[in-house]
Amino acid sequence: MPTVAERLDVDPARLWAGAVLALLAALIGGSILFPRIVYDGFVWHFFWGPVQADANAATCAIREGGTTQYLYADSACRAAAEPVAYPGYTLVSEVGYVVTLLIALSGVGFLLQRLDIGSERDMFFALLPFVFFGGALRVVEDVTDAAAGAVIGYPLNTLIISPIIYFTVFAVTLVALLASVALVRQGVAEHYTRPLFGIGSVVLVVTLLFLLWSAITGPGTLHPQVLVVTLAGATLSAWGTWWLVERFAPVVNAGTGRLGFVVIWGHAVDGVANVVGLDWMVALGAGPNLIPKHPVNSAIVDITASALPPAVLAVTGDTWPFLVVKLVAATAVVWLFDEQIFEDSPRYAIVLMVAILAVGLGPGTRDMLRATIGV
Structure with missing residues (x-):
């Protein structure tokens, strides 16, 4: 047609x-x-x-x-x-951001086609540092809010507040991508994914060092147990989900391979970070529990709180269904990416996979780091 x-x-x-x-x-x-x-x-x-x-x-x-x-x-x-x-x-805003994201992804696809890049799966992994960077950069604004004197004041701080931060991270990533392509065309690098991964790693490390410095010198307070528990819980959850997929429904992963596991793991980070941040901060000795900001999180918490008896909630908390929803939803999305999609439209498939990872791992990284440094 x-x-x-x-x-x-x-x-x-x-x-x-x-x-x-x-x-x-x-x-x-x-x-x-x-x-x-x-x-x-x-x-x-x-x-x-x-x-x-x-x-x-x-x-x-x-x-x-x-x-x-x-x-x-x-x-x-x-x-x-x-x-x-x-x-x-x-x-309303979340629907608007989804529409904006879909429009932007189409534009990215046209750009990659014009540059004649982006059909390799290596690009997915080369962009991973930028996904982490987006979540970490959002915590920089949390740190400045908690500080006595904001390092980044209004209106400049709007650049690192959701959803404007997505445009900021996109701009940084786009500059890095164009610079990487230029390095290849000038004979400095063999393949654009290597300098792209390197640039992303540098901006991520610089951001993490700033957050670590903030936790040590104030206003934050370092809680490494939150980081350990979140990453361990996310990895175990993703591995368990992946084992079930490989054991009982290998067709789910027929098209994505390792990319599918990374997507599920990224959304598991988001799910576990919410469980830890909203229910287990006090139990981990990391300060008060956080408050959900997304309507979906709040709705799941409200439904769970009304459905389960107080005695059960005292043990399990009321956020764990969010982790289950994230794992099921991520697995379902991975299932949609069959081999045919990667054969017919490899660029759009890779870009969509990165975007799907970003909407889980980006907020998850922010929640995890925010709880880890206590801001």
């Missing part, structure tokens, strides 16, 4: 660029013509407002008379008139 681009006899990349520009024009034009409805009630309310509230360490932000105000008390936020934006995510 012919695609839309084929029916219109238009270059797919040009069609993608035109669609993106049209969408941006609609949002910008609507914000100018109908600022209260389009900008205040939608763009600011669900997307930019939560970032501003988070960047200013406010309980919420309100939009009134074309200006943004920050409130620092729950009672004031509850009494405020809409639109009111709270730090974190909503179902």
